[in-house]
Amino acid sequence: MLDRVLGPLNARRLHRVFRKAKLTVLCLFLTLIVLRANIGAGKFGTPEKDLDEIRETFSHIRNRAEPRRVLEEVAELKSSGDADAGSKNYADFDIKKILKDEDDGFPEFKRDPSQPYSLGPKISDWNEQRSEWLKNNPDYPNFVAENKPRVLLVTGSSPKPCENPVGDHYLLKSIKNKIDYSRLHGIEIFYNMALLDAEMAGFWAKLPLIRQLLLSHPEVEFLWWMDSDAMFTDMAYEVPWERYKDHNFVMHGWNEMIYDEKNWIGLNTGSFLLRNCQWSLDILDTWAPMGPKGKIREDAGKILTRELKGRPVFEADDQSAMVYILATEKEKWGEKVYLENHYYLHGYWGILVDKYEQMIESYHPGFGDHRWPLVTHFVGCKPCGKFGDYPVERCLKQMDRAFNFGDNQILQMYGFTHKSLASRKVVRIRNETSKPLEVRDELGLLHPSFKAVKTGSS
Amino acid sequence: MLDRVLGPLNARRLHRVFRKAKLTVLCLFLTLIVLRANIGAGKFGTPEKDLDEIRETFSHIRNRAEPRRVLEEVAELKSSGDADAGSKNYADFDIKKILKDEDDGFPEFKRDPSQPYSLGPKISDWNEQRSEWLKNNPDYPNFVAENKPRVLLVTGSSPKPCENPVGDHYLLKSIKNKIDYSRLHGIEIFYNMALLDAEMAGFWAKLPLIRQLLLSHPEVEFLWWMDSDAMFTDMAYEVPWERYKDHNFVMHGWNEMIYDEKNWIGLNTGSFLLRNCQWSLDILDTWAPMGPKGKIREDAGKILTRELKGRPVFEADDQSAMVYILATEKEKWGEKVYLENHYYLHGYWGILVDKYEQMIESYHPGFGDHRWPLVTHFVGCKPCGKFGDYPVERCLKQMDRAFNFGDNQILQMYGFTHKSLASRKVVRIRNETSKPLEVRDELGLLHPSFKAVKTGSS
Numbered sequence: 001m002l003d004r005v006l007g008p009l010n011a012r013r014l015h016r017v018f019r020k021a022k023l024t025v026l027c028l029f030l031t032l033i034v035l036r037a038n039i040g041a042g043k044f045g046t047p048e049k050d051l052d053e054i055r056e057t058f059s060h061i062r063n064r065a066e067p068r069r070v071l072e073e074v075a076e077l078k079s080s081g082d083a084d085a086g087s088k089n090y091a092d093f094d095i096k097k098i099l100k101d102e103d104d105g106f107p108e109f110k111r112d113p114s115q116p117y118s119l120g121p122k123i124s125d126w127n128e129q130r131s132e133w134l135k136n137n138p139d140y141p142n143f144v145a146e147n148k149p150r151v152l153l154v155t156g157s158s159p160k161p162c163e164n165p166v167g168d169h170y171l172l173k174s175i176k177n178k179i180d181y182s183r184l185h186g187i188e189i190f191y192n193m194a195l196l197d198a199e200m201a202g203f204w205a206k207l208p209l210i211r212q213l214l215l216s217h218p219e220v221e222f223l224w225w226m227d228s229d230a231m232f233t234d235m236a237y238e239v240p241w242e243r244y245k246d247h248n249f250v251m252h253g254w255n256e257m258i259y260d261e262k263n264w265i266g267l268n269t270g271s272f273l274l275r276n277c278q279w280s281l282d283i284l285d286t287w288a289p290m291g292p293k294g295k296i297r298e299d300a301g302k303i304l305t306r307e308l309k310g311r312p313v314f315e316a317d318d319q320s321a322m323v324y325i326l327a328t329e330k331e332k333w334g335e336k337v338y339l340e341n342h343y344y345l346h347g348y349w350g351i352l353v354d355k356y357e358q359m360i361e362s363y364h365p366g367f368g369d370h371r372w373p374l375v376t377h378f379v380g381c382k383p384c385g386k387f388g389d390y391p392v393e394r395c396l397k398q399m400d401r402a403f404n405f406g407d408n409q410i411l412q413m414y415g416f417t418h419k420s421l422a423s424r425k426v427v428r429i430r431n432e433t434s435k436p437l438e439v440r441d442e443l444g445l446l447h448p449s450f451k452a453v454k455t456g457s458s
Numbered sequence: 459m460l461d462r463v464l465g466p467l468n469a470r471r472l473h474r475v476f477r478k479a480k481l482t483v484l485c486l487f488l489t490l491i492v493l494r495a496n497i498g499a500g501k502f503g504t505p506e507k508d509l510d511e512i513r514e515t516f517s518h519i520r521n522r523a524e525p526r527r528v529l530e531e532v533a534e535l536k537s538s539g540d541a542d543a544g545s546k547n548y549a550d551f552d553i554k555k556i557l558k559d560e561d562d563g564f565p566e567f568k569r570d571p572s573q574p575y576s577l578g579p580k581i582s583d584w585n586e587q588r589s590e591w592l593k594n595n596p597d598y599p600n601f602v603a604e605n606k607p608r609v610l611l612v613t614g615s616s617p618k619p620c621e622n623p624v625g626d627h628y629l630l631k632s633i634k635n636k637i638d639y640s641r642l643h644g645i646e647i648f649y650n651m652a653l654l655d656a657e658m659a660g661f662w663a664k665l666p667l668i669r670q671l672l673l674s675h676p677e678v679e680f681l682w683w684m685d686s687d688a689m690f691t692d693m694a695y696e697v698p699w700e701r702y703k704d705h706n707f708v709m710h711g712w713n714e715m716i717y718d719e720k721n722w723i724g725l726n727t728g729s730f731l732l733r734n735c736q737w738s739l740d741i742l743d744t745w746a747p748m749g750p751k752g753k754i755r756e757d758a759g760k761i762l763t764r765e766l767k768g769r770p771v772f773e774a775d776d777q778s779a780m781v782y783i784l785a786t787e788k789e790k791w792g793e794k795v796y797l798e799n800h801y802y803l804h805g806y807w808g809i810l811v812d813k814y815e816q817m818i819e820s821y822h823p824g825f826g827d828h829r830w831p832l833v834t835h836f837v838g839c840k841p842c843g844k845f846g847d848y849p850v851e852r853c854l855k856q857m858d859r860a861f862n863f864g865d866n867q868i869l870q871m872y873g874f875t876h877k878s879l880a881s882r883k884v885v886r887i888r889n890e891t892s893k894p895l896e897v898r899d900e901l902g903l904l905h906p907s908f909k910a911v912k913t914g915s916s
Contacts, residue, residue, distance in 0.1 A: 215895075
């Protein structure tokens with residue numbers, strides 16, 4: 001028909017155009033289908049889910065937000081100008097984009113790499129400075145009771161949200177766990193979220209932090225560093241402080257594995273005790289030089305891999321560095337280092353978590369060792385990162401079990417327990433009473449002796 | 459050429475086939491490009507990033523996981539059977555599915571609704587029980603220093619990961635903030651993650667918890683409830699305990715707004731002090747009946763909306779219920795209730811957060827009031843849920859600012875501060891020294907007088 005209107009030549013041209021256009025249109029159509037399928041399955045959910053969310057959002061606004069906000073502002077005198085701008089639905093946002101720090105990406109440090117790294121000005125008379133201070137500040141004694149030193153538990157995590165959303169949830173459970181243990185044992189906590197020295201990022205960040213805390217808190221006798229992926233699983237176990245009266249540095253480990261084998265996992269720096277004294281400042285200064293990010297840390301890593309048994313290839317880490325220091329300078333440091341293995345100051349999770357039910361069956365809290373580990377440490381799980389060294393499902397489920405295993409010891413104080421080690425739900429294990437003070441909790445943790453502190457005033 | 463081989467008709471057919479095939483191939487090609495672009499841009503990053511991740515994963519496995527795991531197992535004697543099963547990449551998982559509790563969805567409580575709700579067996583002689591206990595347990599005094607009661611700060615959050623991934627990160631920052639304040643002020647913390655009574659879920663969950671803690675800890679003089687969305691912004695402010703020596707319940711609020719107006723936001727139950735005594739058990743018993751989930755809470759909500767000024771329509775909440783109780787039973791409870799508004803025991807964030815810079819300019823920590831609020835409370839932001847009452851971006855950014863505003867007061871103790879209120883990065887504000895004990899932090903928070911506790915032993 002076209003060729004009658006346009007002429008045969010033009011009609012053929014037009015047909016050719018249509019044919020090419022058909023090709024383009026078909027490709028475009030196909031592309032659109034593919035695009036829609038991808039976008040739909042990813043960010044915005046199914047159409048049905050969108051409608052539900054819209055319904056919910058609308059009803060929520062209609063019923064709650066406006067009246068309360070207006071009233072609060074009237075009551076409090078000032079309204080905030082831009083309070084109305086923007087979505088109230090968290091799912092609408094790329095949270096990472098909102099929380100992007102103005103400094104992300106900026107070069108972080110400008111130290112001259114030819115200058116040796118230093119944690120701070122050299123101090124040689126710390127013991128003297130500290131004892132002078134303690135003498136002048138009797139309200140801040142370094143021993144809070146007989147044979148009980150003042151202890152500061154130090155832990156921390158990145159100031160950024162975890163790469164993996166569930167990571168922060170586990171950090172939260174982990175700090176709750178530490179809060180519980182520390183409250184029972186009269187220990188204070190410092191939770192760090194600041195990178196004090198950008199050169200010492202990652203596992204090395206603890207060194208500048210530890211030094212700063214020791215120097216700022218002369219009243220602290222022992223600083224207890226604990227990784228964020230380590231949890232207390234024996235709430236009743238009190239560290240045998242007296243055992244360490246002649247030592248300054250306590251780590252879980254084995255003498256033979258360090259001094260004979262130079263084995264890179266002969267000790268663990270995920271949970272250790274460090275006395276506040278000159279010796280400790282000195283070992284921190286000895287420890288730090290392998291830490292600075294970049295060439296120094298890379299090269300140090302090669303040395304450590306070469307020198308230590310079984311160490312894979314990767315940049316220098318604080319644990320390997322400490323193995324190296326102790327193995328090569330035993331005469332200098334060894335006498336004051338206690339490698340503890342009679343209880344789990346650090347307990348590798350892999351060989352502990354499957355045994356919790358057996359432990360419950362055969363033992364009770366208070367042993368701190370293989371029978372009832374003080375600490376279960378989830379080395380390698382890295383729930384805050386994108387991927388770890390172990391299967392995700394095993395890590396998350398076992399971390400929940402370890403948390404509940406410890407939490408049960410807290411809950412029993414109040415007459416509750418988790419329904420199972422896998423369950424968040426709690427159930428009663430004791431009837432309520434109108435004479436609560438006549439009931440003692442089974443583990444005696446409500447008012448334990450290791451917490452009682454004699455005060456001079458009332 | 460083809461038509462010489464195949465004959466003109468077949469050649470033409472073949473040409474037609476080729477032409478159609480060309481169309482199909484072109485579309486497929488286009489589709490592949492589009493698919494690749496979409497997959498690349500979403501889950502797995504750019505191709506370059508994919509390669510990097512693959513390299514990293516491969517080297518990670520080659521270098522770290524296997525040798526370390528094998529060694530740890532050899533060193534620790536047992537290997538876990540299913541350690542090799544499953545992905546190590548957190549992004550591969552629907553985490554919610556992994557963490558789905560066996561009990562999710564099960565009916566949670568089976569109480570007879572015709573029976574009145576009760577927090578527990580009636581106790582009428584708590585003051586006597588408690589003073590007897592205190593007399594017999596001098597190691598657990600209810601006053602830890604002169605005019606300083608033993609205080610337990612109680613807060614908490616759901617045992618489930620937040621609906622919105624960034625929610626847990628803010629819960630984490632919030633508890634760190636509370637840990638800091640509490641450490642400075644000699645206060646202990648209880649972080650709750652257990653639902654003790656399924657009927658009293660949501661904002662009512664605090665009631666069974668508070669009662670249980672009071673009864674289990676007679677040594678606690680004041681229980682300080684604080685919401686998870688409230689943060690300390692004045693680290694130097696000590697609550698004026700003496701002011702409340704004749705009161706049992708301290709909330710931020712205004713007498714007129716409660717007793718004259720019955721205004722539903724005349725007080726705030728997001729941060730309050732409750733003395734451990736019979737009176738408090740009684741008011742908890744009076745408070746609880748509007749709480750049980752379902753018809754009771756719904757109907758109670760209607761009463762509260764009808765009776766209170768400005769209250770929108772929604773189920774009964776603990777705050778409205780308390781307004782109602784005080785307004786309708788003033789003669790019974792009023793004498794022992796202190797509605798405090800001379801400092802921000804609770805400070806509505808909306809009117810505070812834009813003023814932080816002015817505060818820094820004109821004032822200093824220690825006021826606790828409009829000049830430097832003790833508490834900034836992010837009512838309505840709900841970062842743990844899917845959506846809140848306010849724009850997401852404003853909430854998150856302001857929560858970061860409030861956190862940093864408080865954190866700066868902690869960091870200055872150690873010579874650091876945040877680069878700005880919006881930044882996670884910290885910078886030095888004091889030169890390092892070899893005489894750290896001669897330097898006092900500006901705010902005097904390292905060894906504040908309100909923390910010094912006289913001990914009888916050394």
